[in-house]
Amino acid sequence: MKGFGRAVATAAAVKLAAAACMGTYLKWLRPWQMTWGATPQEVVRVYPYDDAFERPEWNATRAVTVAARPEQIWPFLLQIGWGRAGWYGYDWVDNGGRPSTWELLPEHQWLEIGKSFPMSPWTAMYCMDFDEPRWMLWRGSETAGTWLWYLDPVDETHTRLITRMRDAYRWRDPLILPQQIVTELGDLPFMRKCLLGVKARAERLARLEADAAGAPGA
Numbered sequence: 001m002k003g004f005g006r007a008v009a010t011a012a013a014v015k016l017a018a019a020a021c022m023g024t025y026l027k028w029l030r031p032w033q034m035t036w037g038a039t040p041q042e043v044v045r046v047y048p049y050d051d052a053f054e055r056p057e058w059n060a061t062r063a064v065t066v067a068a069r070p071e072q073i074w075p076f077l078l079q080i081g082w083g084r085a086g087w088y089g090y091d092w093v094d095n096g097g098r099p100s101t102w103e104l105l106p107e108h109q110w111l112e113i114g115k116s117f118p119m120s121p122w123t124a125m126y127c128m129d130f131d132e133p134r135w136m137l138w139r140g141s142e143t144a145g146t147w148l149w150y151l152d153p154v155d156e157t158h159t160r161l162i163t164r165m166r167d168a169y170r171w172r173d174p175l176i177l178p179q180q181i182v183t184e185l186g187d188l189p190f191m192r193k194c195l196l197g198v199k200a201r202a203e204r205l206a207r208l209e210a211d212a213a214g215a216p217g218a
Helices: 002-034 040-044 070-078 177-214
Strands: 058-066 116-118 124-131 135-139 146-153 159-167
Touching (some): 040 058, 070 146
């Protein structure tokens, strides 16, 4: 009986700790990780294709300021993907260990509806619509969640790079739901690293172009 009582007490303590962790995550960590880098105005703004999911359970808006113009950022988005330029992030995970490039890849500098952006050797997102060089929308399928890349000029030399991901949880799908939960808990480190990677490369390009423009004879 004593052993049974201890087991019950342990189970109750574990449930209480789990509930406390979940409460902390939902109240404090989730709102922060869903809006990393974004201003309150950017979070509530209506973006293209928001109406695809009117009440998404997953609604993440992240952003970073880039010291570059939209046309200097856009090329790095066009070539993103596994086995291409990489994801400018944790290459050992999201690019098979191959370093993400710092250079522009001419063979990927094009965009049309249906262009794929590989997430892995087996999966990809597809361009569903775009307004070059301001925004492009990705989806895995016609009914999947949306992933928007949005470039919002601040002034002549600065741009806000914004991403918005919206989706509804497939509560009854045992194949999809675990992937969505993993994304819920682990997406921010990868998205943050990717945004900062795009920022670093675009700012490098902006500096190189500015130096070339100021060189004698330019």
